[in-house]
Amino acid sequence: MGQDHLSRSANGGAGRQRPDRSAAPAAEAAPAGQAELRRRRWRSRLETLARQAQALPVRRDDLDVAVAGISDPDVGDAGLLAALREAVMARLGGYGTPETALAAALDELPKGPAGEASLEVVGHCASFVAEAFALPAPEAAAFARRAAEAERRRRSERRSAARAARETRAEEERRLKAWEASLIGAGAVPELLGCTRAEAERWIRTGRLPVARRVAVRKGGSTVRELQFDPATLETLRGSLPEWRNIDAGSPSPAVREARAEPRGASNSAVARVAGLDRYAAHFVTARALNRRIIACLGPTNSGKTYFGLTRLAEAESGLALGPLRLLAHEYREALEARGVPTALSTGEERILAPGSRHTAATVEMCPFRTPVDVAVIDEAQMLADPERGPAWTAAIMGVPARTVIVLGAPDAAPMIQRIATLCGDPVEEVRLERMGPLVAAPDPVPLDDIGRGDAVIAFSRREVFELRAALLRRGRSVAVVYGALGPTVRRAEARRFREGEAEVLVATDAIGMGLNIGPLRRVVFSALSKWDGQQDRPLTVQEIKQIGGRAGRFGGAHAEGTVAVLKGGGDPAAIAHALAAGPVAPGDLRPPVAPDAEIIAAVAAEIGTESLFGTLRRIERAVLRRDDPNYRLGDLSTQIAIAAAVDGVRELSLLDRWTYAMCPADERDEGVERLADWAVEHALGRAVAPPRAGHLPPPARASQEALQLAERVHRRLVAWRWMALRFPEVYRDIDGALAESRRLNEWIEAVLATRPSGRVLVVPGGVVGEAGGALQGHSRRRQFGQRARAAQQP
Structure with missing residues (x-):
């Protein structure tokens, strides 16, 4: 057809x-x-x-x-x-x-x-x-034949890898279920070992009989933890029973200690022992060998925490600045360079060398663990509570090999920082900073017509950012926008436009809460006091209101007093006043989150005797940390497990190469997992993986919303490609082409966002945003904004 x-x-x-x-x-x-x-x-x-x-x-x-x-x-x-x-x-x-x-x-x-x-x-x-x-016709026909044949071969390779991955996943799940089905309860141990119930209970209590796992069981209307044991492991200990009966339980002989050793792969406790996540602090040998001290510099937004940390860092002979975003790593580097301190840069997809430098600015995931420095600054420590990225902060604070570790963050992070210091055996000093200018809650909601120069309007989706931008453009305002899908270069350009007065108003998502230098704000105005968090529509937390709203005002600047408000129709201003007046709120779980690294992955895989990355991660998820472990909790491994399931069939790649793929920042909404699996197949076959490209882009003044989204998607794909290129340069070869395409997309996106449309209509998936009048249409979740916009126009 x-x-x-x-x-x-x-x-x-x-x-x-x-x-x-x-x-x-x-x-x-x-x-x-x-x-x-x-x-x-x-x-x-x-x-x-x-x-x-x-x-x-x-x-x-x-x-x-x-x-x-x-x-x-x-x-x-x-x-x-x-x-x-x-x-x-x-x-x-x-x-x-x-x-x-x-x-x-x-x-x-x-x-x-x-x-x-x-x-x-x-x-x-x-x-x-x-x-x-x-x-020419002959060349065109040959090109079409080669394309069809190459696609046929590629699909065959992909199907083969996917089939192998499915088979591996099924086999690993089968092995795990079979092992779990073989376990016995504590009541069956005496019969199996030929001992009395009292002996079995004593040996379990003293740790001689290793517990395979603990499961929650409903009994009599309540939940209890039931112990389960691996009968194969218990059989290996049968010969030790006579000696156990004849020695002092508190002084086991070497033979008894040897008998306690478990066979490889026999139980979850063996896996947990090898992984050592319940002894996570000891994993960082270099840091434990140093006489470290931790300084927790805590305070609200605009209290001078970053200045405190970077000043100490600039005075040190060597040091590290670690933050949550590549963009912030660039800002740390520029701040140190401005003080005459040569500084290198290290992020997931970028390296900038500074010959002779003894300072590095980096994203927190790139923390080096083996090269001691004098001072390390770790920013945004409240991220410890994040289930996905929190383990990177735990690792950095526990493992950074610095004699002085300066941890910056909101006051809410204090209990978790103290817990980490205790686990590391490091002394901790707390420095509390107060906000350098007043921050007040506006008593009344703000009509959209009243949004003006120096205001930042905060939305909670990319769609709503553009709806607000369109509505403000219709009112004659010039607008800069900042949201998570923008690359760091474009985000900085938009922030500069606002900071230097080219744009009167900033419309942004909560991405601005991460410390981006956006300049003085007169007001932070929330579009609503609730957000969709991926699972439910929930009220903003006290910490979110403080962290984002605290960007208003700037000590010594044009807007010394900051105001936090909500758009008319977006919520009750009293909730903002309550949040700003509230004290620190500690996370519900103070145990720092942890996650495996390549060394732990290799050790666990060897212990359970598998080459499956999926099987290794599933066993870690099930076995490595008890849910009631008093010190640590396991971070969210769902993304790594999804990628592992996709690339596990590419057995030409080693286990740790597949683990590298699993750590790549993939956008699952843009088929990122499937794309990584395709790249892994090409890698395994020894073929170069070409960088993603966007092709022809329309003139910025005529760009549709779809063209803008495409450019952003390709830019995110290039971030993943460049991340892989730093780890597999022999496969991801065309780094110059990737950098050139990234620059082209950044420049084009900047031009689109800086263009003030006139009489155009931007088409978005699911609706139309008219920039020259007309009703706002969009996702049903965001129909609320249309109601708020209409309410805001009423007197």
Whole structure:
């Protein structure tokens, strides 16, 4: 069907011949309303035609470009499809080479029932790409044949790897379930060992009989912890029973101690012992060998914590600055360089060397654990409470090899920092800082019309950021935006626009709570006092209101007093006043979260006798830390387990290579796990993995919302690619191409965000945001904003 439609378009449009423009004067003379109605009708029809033309790799912005180029009011399907073909060809030409364009085109093809286009459609699409690059007929035919064959081979390799991964996952789950099914309760131990119940209880209590696992069981309306034992392990201890009966329980002989050793892979306790996460502080040998002291510098936002830490760091002969974002690592480096301290940079996807430097600014996950320094500064310590990234802060605070460890954070983090210091045996000194300027809660909600210069409006989704931006642009405000999907370079550029007065208003997500230098704020205005956290719509916490709202005001600046408010219709201002007046709120669980590293992964895999990364992580998840461990809790490993399940079938890669893939920052909403699995297959086969590319992008002034989202998605993919390139440079080779594409996307996104639209409509998935008037439409979750916007316009 795809080729038929391509052929019909060729007949109607004479190959690449442009559609007939002879009726342009008549179209120009038509009333604007009729012309707009025609464009909408053409676009709707093109959507249908594009779905039918299965071999045509169409994006939504291609439809807009095609419609904008049609002037004949009586254009038919052939002319519409010819215009669309031309738009797609022009875009594909922007990829530079047919091979790069084809890779992008295959991603954009409609998926069939099996989740992928047929090989026939792939061949037709390759022919279309060849036509876009004007390849001669013989060369075009060869290109299409090679493309279909390469895609057939790639799919075969992917299916093979996926099948192996499924088989491995099933086998590991089967092994784990079989082992768990073999366990016996404490009541069965006397019969198995031929001992009395009292002896069994004593030997369990003194640790001679190792507990395989503890399970929660409902008994009599309450939950109790029941001990379970591995009968195979107990059988190996049978010969020790006579000696146990004849010695003092508190002074076991060497033979008894040896008897307590468990066979490899026999029980969860053996796995836990090898992993050693219940003795996590001891894992950091270099740090434990130093005479460390911890200084916890705690205070609210705008209290001078960062200045305190960087001043001490600049005075040291050597040191580290560790923060949560690549963007902040850059800011630390620039601050130290401004003080005359040469500083290197180390983030997940970037390295900047500074010859002769003894200072490094880095993201917290890049903390070096073997090179001692004089001072280390670790920022945003309240992140310890985060289930996913918290383990990186635990590792950094426990393991950074610095004689003086300066931990910066909100006062809420104090109990967890103290707990870590105790576990490490390090003395801790607490320095409390107060906010350097007053922070007040606005007594009344703020109408949207009252948002003006120096205000930051905080939303909780990218969609709402753009809805607010559109509404403020209609009111004549100039707007900068900051949200998580933006790359660090663009975020800094937008913050600079606001800081230097090019933009009157900043609209941002809660990403600005992480210390980005956005300059003085007159007010922080929350769009709502609740947010969707991925599972439920919940009220903002006291800490969130303080952390984000505290960005208002700047000591010694234009806005010494900061104001925190909420948009009209977004919530009760009294909740803000209550939060600002509240004292520190400690996390519900003070145990620091921990996670395995490569060394632990290798040790556990060897202990249980597997090469499966999925099986290793599942066993760690089940076995390594008891849920009631008094000192530590296991961090969230769900993303690593999902990636492990996808790459486990690529057995040509070693266990630790697959672990490296599992640690890569993948966007699961953008098929990031599947993309990593594809890259792993290419890696295993010794083929280079090309960096992602966005291809042709429209002029910034005409960019649709979809084009902007595409650029952001490709930029995030490039972040993952560059992360992998630092670890496997022989496979991820084209670093210059990746950097060039990152720069191009950053510059284009900056230009789009800095462009003030006039009379345009931005199309977003699920709705339309009109920038020149009209109702706001969007996701049902965000219909609340439309109600708030209308309420804000009322007197």
